[in-house]
Amino acid sequence: xxxxxxxxxxxxxxxxxxxxxxxxxxxxxxxxxxxxxxxxxxxxxxxxxxxxxxxxxxxxxxxxxxxxxxxxxxxxxxxxxxxxxxxxxxxxxxxxxxxxxxxxxxxxxxxxxxxxxxxxxxxxxxxxxxxxxxxxxxxxxxxxxxxxxxxxxxxxxxxxxxxxxxxxxxxxxxxxxxxxxxxxxxxxxxxxxxxxxxxxxxxxxxxxxxxxxxxxxxxxxxxxxxxxxxxxxxxxxxxxxxxxxxxxxxxxxxxxxxxxxxxxxxxxxxxxxxxxxxxxxxxxxxxxxxxxxxxxxxxxxxxxxxxxxxxxxxxxxxxxxxxxxxxxxxxxxxxxxxxxxxxxxxxxxxxxxxxxxxxxxxxxxxxxxxxxxxxxxxxxxxxxxxxxxxxxxxxxxxxxxxxxxxxxxxxxxxxxxxxxx
Ligand SMILES: *Cc1c(COP(=O)(O)O)cnc(C)c1O
Numbered sequence: 001x002x003x004x005x006x007x008x009x010x011x012x013x014x015x016x017x018x019x020x021x022x023x024x025x026x027x028x029x030x031x032x033x034x035x036x037x038x039x040x041x042x043x044x045x046x047x048x049x050x051x052x053x054x055x056x057x058x059x060x061x062x063x064x065x066x067x068x069x070x071x072x073x074x075x076x077x078x079x080x081x082x083x084x085x086x087x088x089x090x091x092x093x094x095x096x097x098x099x100x101x102x103x104x105x106x107x108x109x110x111x112x113x114x115x116x117x118x119x120x121x122x123x124x125x126x127x128x129x130x131x132x133x134x135x136x137x138x139x140x141x142x143x144x145x146x147x148x149x150x151x152x153x154x155x156x157x158x159x160x161x162x163x164x165x166x167x168x169x170x171x172x173x174x175x176x177x178x179x180x181x182x183x184x185x186x187x188x189x190x191x192x193x194x195x196x197x198x199x200x201x202x203x204x205x206x207x208x209x210x211x212x213x214x215x216x217x218x219x220x221x222x223x224x225x226x227x228x229x230x231x232x233x234x235x236x237x238x239x240x241x242x243x244x245x246x247x248x249x250x251x252x253x254x255x256x257x258x259x260x261x262x263x264x265x266x267x268x269x270x271x272x273x274x275x276x277x278x279x280x281x282x283x284x285x286x287x288x289x290x291x292x293x294x295x296x297x298x299x300x301x302x303x304x305x306x307x308x309x310x311x312x313x314x315x316x317x318x319x320x321x322x323x324x325x326x327x328x329x330x331x332x333x334x335x336x337x338x339x340x341x342x343x344x345x346x347x348x349x350x351x352x353x354x355x356x357x358x359x360x361x362x363x364x365x366x367x368x369x370x371x372x373x374x375x376x377x378x379x380x381x382x383x384x385x386x387x388x389x390x391x392x393x394x395x396x397x398x399x400x401x402x403x404x405x406x407x408x409x410x411x412x413x414x415x416x417x418x419x420x421x
Contacts, residue, residue, distance in 0.1 A: 011333055034290070035374065045284075057273075059275075082104060085107065101122040106128065109176055109177075113137065129154065139193040149196050152199055157180050163210075164323075184228060188234075203218055205218050206244050219264055236273065241278075245257070249324065249326060285373050285374075285377075286372075288373075288375025290378060295365065297365065306343075312345025313352040314386065316382075317382070318378075333361075347386050
């Protein structure tokens with residue numbers, strides 16, 4: 001049995017704790033499935049990244065799509081972070097968390113007119129456009145509103161982030177941004193528009209990137225472009241390198257912010273730019289766990305073992321969507337032999353699983369498990385499929401904890417429906 005190494009989720013007297021809070025107790029008191037986050041983790045990761053780049057002018061914008069709980073957003077905002085929002089819904093969440101629109105970036109490959117209008121009216125810091133057509137639309141709406149829109153253009157640097165194809169975004173073949181070959185001409189073209197002020201270049205080459213090389217390659221390319229555009233007389237101010245910093249799920253050896261800084265700061269020093277970051281996963285993934293109960297175990301005629309748990313793709317979609325690896329371990333260390341099993345959820349899909357062919361301590365009905373690294377793209381990707389109610393979320397701070405979202409009730413499942421037939 002392979003236990004996940006963490007300073008924030010540790011065994012004390014064989015019981016898994018988040019900081020100083022006993023997870024068995026939380027699972028018993030609040031039921032499972034249950035998300036639990038460590039505030040100290042969130043704070044430490046933010047500071048680690050912030051300090052690595054402290055020698056240059058920079059700002060971090062938390063990518064709220066990774067974990068959009070209001071308390072999580074607020075935790076980062078109080079540390080000085082901005083927030084990257086991807087839709088009107090994420091904008092609404094950020095507002096409810098107390099974020100000033102001036103501290104928000106509006107992102108997205110397919111923003112609706114409504115979303116662009118919202119961003120302009122409320123005055124988000126920058127709208128990041130991903131096509132020339134979108135810049136024209138932003139210009140039209142800004143003209144209607146009689147304001148100047150602050151726009152950055154997302155350029156696709158065409159580098160291979162060497163990550164899962166579903167989370168690779170910076171190759172020429174991907175749908176994101178505009179082709180780097182067209183970028184210079186597009187900046188010149190857009191600079192002529194009456195209600196657009198071009199303020200920056202943006203890139204985001206993918207997610208869960210574990211080596212610095214793709215970042216270095218992309219930043220070198222984009223830095224050249226940035227200088228060329230400035231030289232053409234467009235006074236860009238921001239250089240946004242996006243998110244994508246990878247984390248440990250299984251046996252990766254991700255780089256540290258310090259290692260990234262050592263490679264990138266020399267390039268950034270040559271630019272007259274504020275450097276922006278949009279991390280999501282790095283700030284949250286290993287700050288969360290999903291607690292679950294074993295419902296049943298069974299063995300088929302081929303000798304394959306199944307552990308059926310009460311969490312599913314509806315709470316943690318990543319294994320089903322990306323074949324992602326998450327450590328799964330008993331909340332109480334049990335002295336038992338290991339066996340190999342598929343850990344699966346109750347949802348009616350063959351693709352619904354948490355772990356495949358996993359070596360795990362032999363567990364049985366009633367045992368409680370922790371699914372590790374569930375703080376990013378967990379709750380944020382959850383659904384009500386199969387009539388499942390979304391779990392509660394708890395934020396731990398030292399020996400204290402708060403329920404930051406309560407478990408959904410049956411009422412949530414039908415609250416906007418009626419029978420009219
Ligand atoms: C998803 C996304 C992020 C965050 O990515 P992480 O891999 O979670 O850091 C940042 N910026 C943009 C534009 C994104 O789409």
